Amino acid sequence: MPRPVGARNHDFEQKRMALVDALTDFALTADLRRPSLRQFAIAAHASEPTLRHYFDNRQGVVSAILENMGNRGKWIWELVAHPATTPTEALEEYYRVADAGMQYGQFTRAHAFGLIEGIADEVAGRAYLKFLLEPGLESIIDKLKGTPGAPRTRDALRAAAFAAMAPLLFISIHQKLLGGAEEAPIDTQATIQHLQSWLGGALSS
8 A cells, every 4th residue: 555645764864864864064165155055965865855745944944953962062061061169160161072073073064064054044033043053052041050159140141141052153253264273363262261360360250
């Protein structure tokens, strides 16, 4: 008996996840531009109808990639979220873990992909917020919330999380993706040390 129209294969999720992994690897290594659905299909060794079957459309492909990027980064956010003994120590720990993620965990490329897609498309923008940007901010909030001497209110904690994350992300994009390492090199470690000292002192006051 033929399968009813719209019914999924028994291994639908397994095949979909294999495609998502291949598409994510492509997004993390390809040129920083918005690939067409055809380019996504070629990268995944699939056809455009196959991608539409598993993701509906290009927006679905991008949202699935961003969700997978988020899943791959959960271990970093879990490390970040552990409380510290002081706000300065919390910032030091955050920058140590996050800088490693930016350098070796492809977080810079993941954020760049999310920004490029998200600014161009509202659906992608919300997926970027949900799966990458907000979880990163929440991990910092959780860390500070459990750290003695850190701000207590939600608004203050969220402001502190933005103040901690934004410079590191911008520095990484500046140096790695915009050519800053050649055109306008900076001492990243010295800059991070200044940031953790200034922000840690501000949060403790």
